[in-house]
Amino acid sequence: MPVNLPAYQSVLTELQEKNALLVAVSKTKSEEDILELYHAGQRDFGENYVQELSDKQKNLPQDIRWHFIGHLQSNKVKYIAPFVHLIHGIDSEKLLKEVNKEAQKNNRTIDVLLQVHIASEETKFGWEPAGLLETVTPDFARQWPHLRIRGLMGMASFTDDTQKIHSEFQNLRQLFNRLAAQLPNFNILSMGMSADYKIALGEGSNLVRIGSLLFGSRA
């Protein structure tokens, strides 16, 4: 399926009004598809699988900013630490510790987002919102000198109930605002995918992760 360039342009226009960033989610998509969007000007791409991301990073232009948006296992951090631009799915202290360690080895400071569990489904990863404000304090952030905790990421429930999606994103936005008031460099709110990015933008998202709308549905 060809890349949907008209959809790309119209998403960019919507995002511009909100000062929000587009991460084009290219998991399972070919390098040719990624290059097509790259040549249209896109530089931020998101991937879910470590092996796939490493291969693409080697083969594709080096000025692509790669976002890791999937569930990251501690033992795989080392493969992406040399180049990853932003890790969206940090869901445990163990993972923070590992990313900090690999960042240090690579002489880097790595930007990360904490993934928060806002959906009602059990299967989605993330920190529980309750208690996060008390956990993620400036002292907590200082434990990881090679990381910058830049914000939050969340996925809404998979549902047609738009009110529910609104309220889940709204809760995440409120938590984000309160954390932003107590932490430095905390300014990225990653929420919204193909099906719900308009709702997310309305609720204050400043980074959307969009795949199928741009690249077509995945097998």
Ligand SMILES: *Cc1c(COP(=O)(O)O)cnc(C)c1O
């Ligand atoms: C796959 C994925 C997306 C993109 O989903 P689409 O519905 O194709 O836009 C966004 N965020 C995460 C975490 C994903 O895994």
